[in-house]
Amino acid sequence: MGFPDKDPALCRGDDKGEGTLGQATLPRSARLPINRCNLPAVVLGSLTYQRHPSPLLLDGxxxxxxxxxxxxxxxxxxxxxxxxxxxxxxxxxxxxxxxxxxxxxxxxxxxxxxxxxxxxxxxxxxxxxxxxxxxxxxxxxxxxxxxxxxxxxxxxxxxxxxxxxxxxxxxxxxxxxxxxxxxxxxxxxxxxxRRHPGRRHVTLYRGVNRVADHEILESGPGRRHIILLNNLNSFTCSRDRACEFGDYILAVDMPLTKIFFYCGLLAGVLQGEDEFLAIGGAVEVTLTTL
Structure with a gap:
């Protein structure tokens, strides 16, 4: 099963406003001063970018x-x-x-x-x-x-x-x-x-046993956190599937521009678990229990 096409099962979150969490930035130790795309790492890896994404274009x-x-x-x-x-x-x-x-x-x-x-x-x-x-x-x-x-x-x-x-x-x-x-x-x-014109986010899930295993940049109300992801990460668009991998579920509205690959894009390359490979940075997540 690949990226869902129909709205009732879209696995998509609405674009969110600033909420009550602050403006945590990407730590200097987590980024390089130069890269090979149209936005610097300090921008594309920021919480602001998660909320207001724009296209990422690789040089040339x-x-x-x-x-x-x-x-x-x-x-x-x-x-x-x-x-x-x-x-x-x-x-x-x-x-x-x-x-x-x-x-x-x-x-x-x-x-x-x-x-x-x-x-x-x-x-x-x-x-x-x-x-x-x-x-x-x-x-x-x-x-x-x-x-x-x-x-x-x-x-x-x-x-x-x-x-x-x-x-x-x-x-x-x-x-x-x-x-x-x-x-x-x-x-x-x-x-x-081509398949999802006008959409900016997909809601993805990750099962974890301890949120403390992640780098927490800031915590807020309602089990909301700003965490620093690894620079590449596996998620799933199925909450039920995520439940198989941990006692807690991290839910994140991931910019589509940060999706490197997803199950179903190329047949036979990535199979099962409705898996998405997503580029990291600072993101706001919601932690829920099973």
Whole structure:
């Protein structure tokens, strides 16, 4: 089951006003001063952005891949995902690594592509594939990871070194893997805009056992909190599904512009759990019990 299409089951929250919580900002330690999109990390990772999102455009992607989006415009809804897959397969020579100059013996690494990264995340977000995806968010959006198997706080520490090693191992011997992920995000945004014109948010849920396991920036009335998410996160649009993963449920109105991927976007890539991969930052959440 992918992104819901009908209003009664839309999993969508209304756009909210400022409420009673303050204007918690993205901590300096959670962001880079530069990135590769049209908004700086301090803006796109802020609470204000969650409430009032605007499009996020990765540098040069639309310009470099005009032919892909021309083909998508000419295709019907049922065919667009195959148009996208075919374009990436040919453009990045995913089935012919030798054409890209690959001469190594470990062809499995040469075939590590966008689909394998997302599938790897679905099995273990703290895997090598997870490190690649978190590193891509860091590079493109300027949001630093906060967790990869353990807290990431000190760029000179052992935990950060392990994360960087896994990221480098995941990228080694691949065909412009981060450029592939650029197109995955841009295609996801293209499909969301086509299928849900005018919408800005989707209500997503995450089951947790202790809210204290998250970085709480501010607490307010009605079990509302402002928390700092990891730079990439798994959610579900099904509250019932979220209940299977913890005794408490975090509900968040997530900007559609922060959706990197969702179940059903590309058949066979991310299956089950109505899963959404969402870019992080500071967000307001509501904590409820089962």
């Amino acid at each position: 992607v639309a310009e470099l891949h005009r032919d892909l989006f021309r083909r998508l415009e000419a295709a019907d809804a049922a065919a667009r995902s195959e148009v996208f897959r075919d374009y990436l397969t040919v453009h990045f020579q995913l089935e012919w690594p030798e054409e890209m100059g690959y001469t190594g013996d470990r062809k499995g690494r040469a075939r590590a592509n966008y689909a394998r990264m997302i599938r790897g995340w679905s099995f273990d977000a703290d895997s090598r594939e997870g490190a690649v995806l978190k590193g891509w968010v860091e590079s493109r959006f300027g949001l630093l990871p906060r967790w990869h198997g353990e807290p990431l706080r000190d760029p000179a520490g052992d935990a950060w070194l392990r994360y960087m090693e896994m990221r480098a191992q995941g990228l080694y011997g691949t065909s412009a893997l981060e450029a592939q992920l650029d197109l995955v995000y841009t295609y996801c945004q293209y499909e969301l805009a």
